Amino acid sequence: FLEHKEQYPFFDRMMYKAKTQYAVKHADKVIAVSAETKKDIVDLYWVDEKKVVVIPPPVAGDFQIAINQEKRNQTIQKYNLPGKYLLHVGSFFPRKNQKTLIEAFALVKDKVQEDLLLVGGVGTMLNEIKSLINSKGLNDRVKILTGVSNEDMPAIYQAASLLVFPALYEGFGMPVAEALFSKIPVVTTGGGSMEEAGGKGSLYVDPLSPDEIAKAILKIGGDTQLRTRMIENGRAHAQTNTDKIIS
Numbered sequence: 001f002l003e004h005k006e007q008y009p010f011f012d013r014m015m016y017k018a019k020t021q022y023a024v025k026h027a028d029k030v031i032a033v034s035a036e037t038k039k040d041i042v043d044l045y046w047v048d049e050k051k052v053v054v055i056p057p058p059v060a061g062d063f064q065i066a067i068n069q070e071k072r073n074q075t076i077q078k079y080n081l082p083g084k085y086l087l088h089v090g091s092f093f094p095r096k097n098q099k100t101l102i103e104a105f106a107l108v109k110d111k112v113q114e115d116l117l118l119v120g121g122v123g124t125m126l127n128e129i130k131s132l133i134n135s136k137g138l139n140d141r142v143k144i145l146t147g148v149s150n151e152d153m154p155a156i157y158q159a160a161s162l163l164v165f166p167a168l169y170e171g172f173g174m175p176v177a178e179a180l181f182s183k184i185p186v187v188t189t190g191g192g193s194m195e196e197a198g199g200k201g202s203l204y205v206d207p208l209s210p211d212e213i214a215k216a217i218l219k220i221g222g223d224t225q226l227r228t229r230m231i232e233n234g235r236a237h238a239q240t241n242t243d244k245i246i247s
Contacts (some may be wrong), residue, residue, distance in 0.1 A: 016026035033172040036193035040144040075155035082115035087160035089175040104213035157182035166207035173197035180238035201233025
């Protein structure tokens with residue numbers, strides 16, 4: 001709400017700022033979900049950096065367990081999912097950047113077998129996103145899912161070809177960590193908290209460049225060794241973040 005003021009009403013911003021400033025000032029310790037969030041807290045609220053501790057958020061255990069094919073098939077049938085798909089997880093708000101992802105998918109739709117699956121809670125951009133899908137002639141290639149139960153999400157991740165998550169701003173980037181545990185490659189935003197969540201095993205792009213996102217999708221799809229390496233390195237990085245929490 002401070003970095004992307006245009007996405008929040010004025011009075012909401014003032015209320016959030018006042019509450020956060022009070023909490024940060026009076027707390028004995030402040031827990032930040034990423035080093036990037038710690039930097040924001042220190043810079044925006046003039047807090048002593050020694051007061052802020054970074055603890056990455058834990059990923060639910062269900063994402064760390066392989067879902068058997070029967071359960072995957074049941075989930076695919078339940079939500080009428082495509083046979084192969086690229087996945088994006090996130091509510092439909094501007095900072096999640098689904099519109100740029102759709103622009104990127106339009107560039108590769110004739111070069112990939114996968115459809116695009118957008119999973120999230122209803123947000124302010126949903127109608128605009130639907131209009132863009134329609135204007136691009138992608139109604140038969142892009143599917144939107146809302147109201148998905150948490151217990152079905154691990155199967156939806158694990159059945160995907162990869163996660164594409166070009167968010168403009170995140171405190172941590174939980175979908176990235178969930179995807180790494182789900183053993184699927186990740187394309188996400190370069191810099192900031194997403195690189196903390198994604199580690200060296202993910203591919204990073206300019207989130208405002210449909211062309212760059214499209215090239216990353218094609219790169220993974222056309223290189224089996226790269227895909228395998230990303231999955232292995234990604235899982236190891238996700239486990240490292242989990243070990244930080246435990247220790």
